Amino acid sequence: MxxxxxxxxxxxxxxxxxxxxxxxxxxxxxxxxxxxxxxxxxxxxxxxxxxxxxxxxxxxxxxxxxxxxxxxxxxxxxxxxxxxxxxxxxxxxxxxxxxxxxxxxxIPNAPHTSVPKGNSEEDNEVVKSVGEIPEMADDALPHWELAKKYNVFDLELGVKLTGAGFPVYRNKGAKLQRALIQLFLDNATAMGYEEIQPPLMINEASGIGTGQLPDKEGQMYHVTADDFYLIPTAEVPITNLFRDMILDEDAFPIKMCGYTPCFRREAGSYGKDVKGLNRLHQFDKVEIVQFAHPDKSYQVLEEMVTYVETLLVKLELPYRILRLCGGDLSFASALTYDFEVWSAAQGRWLEVSSISNFETFQANRMKCRYRDADNKKHLVHTLNGSALALPRIVASLLENHQTSEGIRIPEALAKYTGFDLLN
RNA sequence: GGAGGAAUGGCAGAGUGGUCGAAUGCGGUGGUCUUGAAAACCAUUGUACCGCGAGGUACCGGGGGUUCGAAUCCCUCUUCCUCCGCCA
CATH class of the missing domain: 1.10.287.40 (Serine-tRNA synthetase, tRNA binding domain)
Incomplete structure (x- = not known):
């Protein structure tokens, strides 16, 4: 606010x-x-x-x-x-x-002056595009077909247990999930992010702090018996770690990361873009969060973008970076870069990361401030980004790296999976 | 889940209806002393809002109530501690 x-x-x-x-x-x-x-x-x-x-x-x-x-x-x-x-x-x-x-x-956050005007994703600005879009054979399969072929995940079983949008990962698919999480966490901690394992449910005050409440209540699963909400992203608990805090100026930069499952109701979004892993009610994500001095926050944002790029390079996936236009920008964000990876069989880009500077918007709600050299208190700037969200990475890995023998696992990831071919 | 106890400033800890925004100690900051440091001593030290200022208002876990007046009494919620039960 x-x-x-x-x-x-x-x-x-x-x-x-x-x-x-x-x-x-x-x-x-x-x-x-x-x-x-x-x-x-x-x-x-x-x-x-x-x-x-x-x-x-x-x-x-x-x-x-x-x-x-x-x-x-x-x-x-x-x-x-x-x-x-x-x-x-x-x-x-x-x-x-x-x-x-x-x-x-x-009132939503005021966009940074570099944010392009626009009403929809059509108006997002492509900042950078990296990697060759692979030429696929005619019989190339979409990831949900590959999943069946190699027993990677099962959506019908998830329906049996819970409902649509709750996948069951199996065998090498389950191992792949674990490997990705570990790869992402290891890289983040190597970059100086402190690893956090937060609660997966939050109270109302936390939801208000980061801006999910009161308006986006319908997007979260609400545990009414105890009035808790299942987290839609680790951003919520990790950012709220610093709610009602007054930091010392020399505490910056504060860098935190965490792996959590994320729960989203995604009410009202149906259609072809929900196929396979494209849109789920529960998914895994490693999140990075920073608390920055207002003078440094845009520098920090660039640093986070550069970091996420290194992950996509390691996964050998073609990606592009978008600067979201005013119409596509989330409520609390002043500037957001989206990362998209190419989905070879679907022939489309899939969003796998969103990195935002919220400036003082969340800090004002959370009353998170720092004390300057003159003992004056100012609101901090908060930033966060996905690094990375798993399902669409998996979709893209399956589709882009499919061969007649199986799915080729990139070298950096194979160290974690223990296999270099998913078959 | 049952029975008790507790929640006060950065921390510890007094305060059971009236100059209490709150004693005292520790910590922090400034100073005196010192070649320097420590110790000692002196001073200062919560947050937010309103006001040019003088100053005012609110806050003693949250919310509500009683009263001319509440940190203090009542109701309620939350959290923590002890004991019992259950349990990964």
């Missing part, structure tokens, strides 16, 4: 940046500021009324102490009206604060 102070100080700039999403930023921010003005006026009234009550209460106490019971009781009699007034203003203040917070919850 945008911070009031930020809106006051940089209204023009923020309004312009919100315009990249196709929003009337000027109007939205004016609404916030108008409410804020009202809030301040009411607070002054409320504070004054509370002060009156406090003063008179102290006087009554003093009178009782001095034994002037009659005077004390006389003063008491006069408090009713004051109390009423104080309560009215306090309620008003509360109501305006709620209104303001709700308004702020509806």
């Amino acid at each position: 945008l911070a009031i102070a930020q809106i006051k100080n940089q209204k023009e700039e923020l309004a312009q940046r919100l315009g990249i999403r196709g929003l009337d930023g000027e109007d939205l921010l004016n609404q916030v500021l108008a409410l804020d003005e009202k809030r301040r006026a009411v607070q002054q009234e409320a504070d004054a009324a509370a002060n009156e009550m406090n003063v008179i209460s102290k006087q009554i106490g003093q009178l009782f102490k001095e034994g002037k019971t009659e005077e004390a009781n006389a003063a008491k009699a006069k408090t009713g009206e004051l109390k009423e007034k104080a309560k009215t203003f306090a309620d008003q203040l509360q109501a305006i604060e709620n209104e303001q917070r709700e308004l702020l919850y509806t």
Whole structure:
């Protein structure tokens, strides 16, 4: 959520940046500021009324102490009206604060100035494209066929156990999952990321902290008996590790990574793009998270992008990097790079990573700040990215590396699988 | 799951209705002393909001209530500890 102070100080700039999403930023921010003005006026009234009550209460106490019971009781009699007034203003203040917070919850992050305008994925900017798109034989199979052929995963069995979108990985397929996770974690920790194993369920406060709640409630599985949510990504628990924290400036950079299963309801998304591993309700992912000094966060973002590239190179997959346009940018992000790998048999690009700088948007919600050399507190910048999400990597590995003997496992990965041919 | 106890500032820990935003100790910061350091001593040291300022308001796990007045009393939720039961 945008911070009031930020809106006051940089209204023009923020309004312009919100315009990249196709929003009337000027109007939205004016609404916030108008409410804020009202809030301040009411607070002054409320504070004054509370002060009156406090003063008179102290006087009554003093009178009782001095034994002037009659005077004390006389003063008491006069408090009713004051109390009423104080309560009215306090309620008003509360109501305006709620209104303001709700308004702020509806305003997405202001995109970075480099974000292209646009309405859909058509308008995303291709920043880089690496690797040859392989020429496939006519009888090349999509990954769900290969999975059947080599017993990699079974979606029908998942339906039996749970429902659609919960795959059962088998045999070398299961080993491949484990190998990918280990490869990703080893690489991340070698880059200085601290490995975290977080809880897979989070409470409401955590959901609000990273921006999943209140608006995207329907995307998470809700365990109503205990009011917990299954995490849609490790970003949520790992970022919230630093909720309500004041960091020292020299603590930067803070780098964390973690493997978790991710649970997403994906309500309302059906059709051909859900085939195979393309879209699932449960999938595995290694996430990288950084907390950065505001002056350094875009440098950090580039560093994260460069890191994820190294993984795709090791997996020998053709990939491209997109800078998401305003219309495709997620609610909390200021700038997002998506990574896509080529799916040879489907003939399309599959998103396998999304790396974002949230600037202070999450930090403001989470109250995550740092203290500068002058002891002043500022909001930190938070960033995260998938490094990487497994299912579409598996889909792409199967399809791109298929041979008549089986699936060729790239050398860097074969060290972890213990086999270089999946057959 | 059952029975008890507890939750106070960075930490430890007082405080059971009225100058308590909160004693004291430790820690932090600044200073005195010292060639330097340590020790000792002195001062200072929570967060947020409002206000040009003086100053004001709120916060003692969360929420609600009683009262002129709540850290203190009541209700409720959460968490932690002890004991019993169950269990990977």
